[in-house]
Amino acid sequence: MTWSLTAGQAGDAPEGRRLIQALGPHHGLVALLMDSAYQDDATRELACGLGFVPVVPPNPRRRQPWEYDKPLYRRRNGIERLFRRLKAWRRVFTRYDKLDLMYAAFITVALIAEALR
Numbered sequence: 001m002t003w004s005l006t007a008g009q010a011g012d013a014p015e016g017r018r019l020i021q022a023l024g025p026h027h028g029l030v031a032l033l034m035d036s037a038y039q040d041d042a043t044r045e046l047a048c049g050l051g052f053v054p055v056v057p058p059n060p061r062r063r064q065p066w067e068y069d070k071p072l073y074r075r076r077n078g079i080e081r082l083f084r085r086l087k088a089w090r091r092v093f094t095r096y097d098k099l100d101l102m103y104a105a106f107i108t109v110a111l112i113a114e115a116l117r
Contacts, residue, residue: 003019004019021050028051029053033075036057037057039056039057086107091109
């Protein structure tokens with residue numbers, strides 16, 4: 001698992017590509033469940049180039065939509081539920097910590113606690 005903090009006004013796709021690169025190349029079939037914010041060609045090509053199988057629905061207005069594994073994409077719901085559980089931590093939700101380092105440290109603690117549940 002890898003994650004990072006970004007500015008609130010930053011776009012998702014550039015940071016998503018950096019995180020995919022941080023995961024490094026994989027061999028075999030490793031599905032990468034992505035939100036529709038990551039359905040651009042550059043992100044999908046990077047994922048394929050590193051050995052991932054991008055699972056993201058195409059924009060309905062695309063001229064050449066692609067097929068994706070719909071049952072596998074439904075499993076992304078687990079990721080959304082993890083974000084909901086993280087926001088249940090009041091300190092994460094309200095962002096009491098002013099320093100990014102302290103905020104990131106508490107998110108890490110919350111992720112560890114959720115993994116141990």
